[in-house]
Structures are given as C-alpha cells and as structure tokens.
Amino acid sequence: MNTLASTSTSASDSILLYNATILSFCSNSQQNKQAMYQAIYIEDGKIVEIGTNENILKKFSHSSLPKIKKNQNKIQIIDLKNKFVLPGFIESHAHILGIGRMKLRLNVNNLSCEDEMVQKVLDYYYYNCNCNSNSFNKNNSHWILGRGWDQNRWDKKELPTNQKLSKAIPDTPVLLTRVDGHAALANKCALNLAGIGKYTKDPDGGKIIRNSNSDSNPKQEGEPTGILIDNAIDLVRKIIPQETIEEKRQFLKLAIEECLKMGVTSLVEAQTDQELLTLIKEFEKNGELKIKVHPLYDGFDQNHRSIKLFLDGALGSYGAYLQTPYNDRPSEIGLKTIEENKLFEIFCQAINNNIQIAAHALGDGAVTYFIDIYEKALAKTKVKEKDINDTKDIKDIESISRNLRFRIEHAELIDPRDIKRIKNLGLILSMQPTHCTSDMHWINERIGEIRSKERFCIWKTLLNENITLAFGTDAPIESLNPFDTIYAAITRQDKLLQWRADGGFNEKEKLSIGETIKAMTMDAAYSIFQEDNIGSLSIGKAADLIVIDKNIFDENIIKNNPSEILNSKVLMTMVNGKVHYQNI
Numbered sequence: 001m002n003t004l005a006s007t008s009t010s011a012s013d014s015i016l017l018y019n020a021t022i023l024s025f026c027s028n029s030q031q032n033k034q035a036m037y038q039a040i041y042i043e044d045g046k047i048v049e050i051g052t053n054e055n056i057l058k059k060f061s062h063s064s065l066p067k068i069k070k071n072q073n074k075i076q077i078i079d080l081k082n083k084f085v086l087p088g089f090i091e092s093h094a095h096i097l098g099i100g101r102m103k104l105r106l107n108v109n110n111l112s113c114e115d116e117m118v119q120k121v122l123d124y125y126y127y128n129c130n131c132n133s134n135s136f137n138k139n140n141s142h143w144i145l146g147r148g149w150d151q152n153r154w155d156k157k158e159l160p161t162n163q164k165l166s167k168a169i170p171d172t173p174v175l176l177t178r179v180d181g182h183a184a185l186a187n188k189c190a191l192n193l194a195g196i197g198k199y200t201k202d203p204d205g206g207k208i209i210r211n212s213n214s215d216s217n218p219k220q221e222g223e224p225t226g227i228l229i230d231n232a233i234d235l236v237r238k239i240i241p242q243e244t245i246e247e248k249r250q251f252l253k254l255a256i257e258e259c260l261k262m263g264v265t266s267l268v269e270a271q272t273d274q275e276l277l278t279l280i281k282e283f284e285k286n287g288e289l290k291i292k293v294h295p296l297y298d299g300f301d302q303n304h305r306s307i308k309l310f311l312d313g314a315l316g317s318y319g320a321y322l323q324t325p326y327n328d329r330p331s332e333i334g335l336k337t338i339e340e341n342k343l344f345e346i347f348c349q350a351i352n353n354n355i356q357i358a359a360h361a362l363g364d365g366a367v368t369y370f371i372d373i374y375e376k377a378l379a380k381t382k383v384k385e386k387d388i389n390d391t392k393d394i395k396d397i398e399s400i401s402r403n404l405r406f407r408i409e410h411a412e413l414i415d416p417r418d419i420k421r422i423k424n425l426g427l428i429l430s431m432q433p434t435h436c437t438s439d440m441h442w443i444n445e446r447i448g449e450i451r452s453k454e455r456f457c458i459w460k461t462l463l464n465e466n467i468t469l470a471f472g473t474d475a476p477i478e479s480l481n482p483f484d485t486i487y488a489a490i491t492r493q494d495k496l497l498q499w500r501a502d503g504g505f506n507e508k509e510k511l512s513i514g515e516t517i518k519a520m521t522m523d524a525a526y527s528i529f530q531e532d533n534i535g536s537l538s539i540g541k542a543a544d545l546i547v548i549d550k551n552i553f554d555e556n557i558i559k560n561n562p563s564e565i566l567n568s569k570v571l572m573t574m575v576n577g578k579v580h581y582q583n584i
C-alpha cells in the first residue's frame, strides 16, 4: 500500500497565484539551495510554471493561449498581496486518530491550581451531559476523559487527590491523565467501577498511590488517593467502553481539519492497523481525505510498503534502551522490545521484498542494535557467504541499503561512533524537535551532562554528515503545529516555560530555518519515496502549498524575535491545486 492521496481536483481547475514571496528548494538538490519566486501557475492539480509576476502573468493570464484555452472560463487568478508561500508541510511521524481524539477530550492543560481543574471538569460535565452535544456521544457518555494536568505548574506543586473531584462529580467516572501520560487521577466513581480499593495490589510496572497514616482519619489509611502510576492506569482504562468505528470516523475527520488548518498537506501515520487503513481508504474513496496519508503499518506484513517496528520504549519512563545505565537509576538500562533473531528475520524479509522499515529506536543502545542487526541482514541477503570485507561488497551493500531508505523513528540519543554507519547505509532519521525541547528539562539528570551534550538530539552534527532528517511531532504527544517544530529546531528553547539557556539547549545543535524547513518538506518527502511528487514547489509536482502571513525567513525575526514564528498564521492550504482551507 502506497501513499493514499487526496482526491484530485477536477480537470478544468486552473489557478494562478501572483504577488507573493514563494519560497521552495530547488528540486532534488543536495544542498539547501533555496529558490524565490513571485507567481505560480497550476493546472490539473499540478504546478505548470513558477517564476516572476511578469513572466507568469504574461504567459498564462492571457486567454488566447492554447494551454489554457480549454479552461479559460475556469482560470482563477489570485492576488496574494505580498503574502508568503511555502510548500505544504509533511508531518513525518504522527498518530492521526489521536490528533482527532484530543480535539474531543477535556483539556486540563495550563491551569494554575487543582481547584481550577475541578471546576473545568464540572463545567464540561454540565455542558456535555445537559445539552446532549454530539461530542459527548452515547457510548462514552458515562465517562469524562481528560488530559494535560501538571502539578509542577500549580501553586501547590503536590500530586492531587480525588477528594475534591469526587465531591464535585460523584456519579460519573472521571479519568484525568497527567501531561506525560505516566500518571492519572481517577475519581471515586471510576475507582469503584474498576474495583480498585484498599486491598487491591499494585500491578507489575504500576503503583496505586494510597493515603498514609493519618491520625485525623485512621479509617482512610491505605485507601487509594485516586492517583494511579503507569500500569495501574490500565486497571481503569480497560473498563472504559471501547471506541466505536463511528467515533473513529469523527476523530479522523477532525484530524484532517486540524492538519489543513496547520498547513500540513501530507502526514506519515506512524502506527497504522488494518481498521485504520480501511477507514483511511474509505475517506479517500469518498473524497474526504483531503490530505495525503502515508501509513507505516504496525507489525511485519509483506503486503505493505512501509512497516513500523518498536525496538525500545521512551526516556521518560526509563524504557529507552541505552548503551550504559541511566544516571538517576544506575541499575536500569532500558528495554529491547524485539528479540534479535526475530528482528534479523524481519530485516532479511524486508530487504528481499523491498519493504521499508521504520523502527522506533529512541536510546543510543537501540540505535546501535538496529544498525548491528541490519548490517548482518544486509550481508546475509545480498552477499551471501562471501567475505564482506571486500571494499566492493561493502559499496554494494551500501547502495542496496540507500535504495531501501530504512527509517529510524525518534533516535533521540545517538552514539557518535554510529554516525558514519548511519551515513553510509543512507538511514533516514525521523526526529521530532519538540520532543527535544520537552525532554531537555530533565535529560541531564537522566543521562548526565556528557551524554546529553554528545548524543541528545544532535541534529546539526547529523546534517553536517549529510544524513537525511525528516521532521515531525509525534502528535498528539506534542502539538501538531509545524511552527512549534520550527521554533524548537532553530532555538532549542521551550516556548511554554520560556526556558532560557544562553543561545538554547546545547546550542551547537541548532539548525538554520532553511535546514529545518527542508526536513519538513523535501527530505520528509524523500523519506516516503515521494520526492518526485511533493516536498517542493517545482514544475510537474503536485500543487501542495500553503500561504502564511509572515516571512519566517526574515533575518530580523530569526535573530531578534524568533517567538514571532510561533504566531504565524496559515491563511490558505492547498492540496493538489485545490483550496481546502482558507482564513484570509
């Protein structure tokens, strides 16, 4: 299954955009060679010509020209009044249903205290229960699910209990997940439904926080406070009614709207199962897909172009597989989540069947593990029993590997000794700049300053070796907003906490705006074999473009006020020459 495309525009649609600053990269350029234009002419969803106002208007707005004769009544000429045009963003790693789901869940982010959170839940309860709104559909109507609280941002920086929440909402179950997803607050009603009480044992890999010895109310001792950690959250999650296909349809619809609003015209869906694939195809057939979706199929199956694997977990929960132990937990090194023989077998099959592998490997140990096993598989499948120390064989293997375009997802920590192998094998690193600016607050504590400096999100070091980076957000874990990604990549600073280190966190790894945009367009397209169709505004490619309100390449903004980039507005999003979003 290849990239699923939005429905093409009807054959008679021709659009001429002029009076703009149009910025793109020269097609298939190895360098960050940027090109500037003023006008663009689009026919049948494709870019026919791009150039100066004078040239394009002279050539195409004249109705006697044979090229547009058949469409002369349909040609739409738009004066962009000096606005700024970029190729549509390609989101390289996101979870599309999650993006839509978040739109319907209660958001308890950015509040200043627990009382505010309880009030927000109460407002949500009255609004949704009483007015029978669509978003509170029947199947989940007895549950309130929220996400985003962070006690570190509250006046009192303590974990909450469910006392106030249970009093406010006594007979509807409520589950509010912490911002990082590793803790949740359940009200009494939810705990009761899940059968969690004083005598419930902590599950493996989880903890039920309990009241400590209290003189004022000795009866309460050992009773759960409502806070559940890691796997203990599943005790509640597993009794929440499953989502219906109708709900998933609604999530997908909302996610597509969100993408168009953010200027995302293509998206790599990072964990696609059969049900989601069917849903995406249904949308495509009905013309509702609007954006382009490239699925990474979850688990090995030869019928799919690109396959997603998991090699380890995440840094936040000590699941990322490291080469040497965590600094703040010296007995732990993380977890390999796929066994060597199995990984080797999958690699061999993928190589033989020309299937792309995209493997989640976050820790430096997992990245090394990926490369070690991959090299073994390449040697076995292509050079068979021969001695591969022969230079020619090595060159052969490398060129085979470059054609396969295997991707490593996240690669937050990389051993500098692996850089040469990544380069020679042509591995693509699918990274998320906002993961860097979220994790940098605790990364030194977790892995120590030296490792953090040499290995953590080393974008610039990788680009200096001409390694291909494809940027994304892992939305809904991080915000889908591409301008947040740009800001994170060029400043390495946190937009929310106004976290400031001189010049940004490990500033030598900051990127230029051009390098960043390239990883979000051209190189992201290459990472899904779409560089001939999308990723730059070039003749013959699809007219996937966005109009924004400011020139984010402006030296003054970049140097003196990069946070201006965060306020950029998408004014128009076009996919295959069709305007799907407009906010002018």
Ligand SMILES: [Zn+2]
Residues within 6 Å of the ligand: 093, 094, 095, 270, 474
């Ligand atoms: Zn992900």
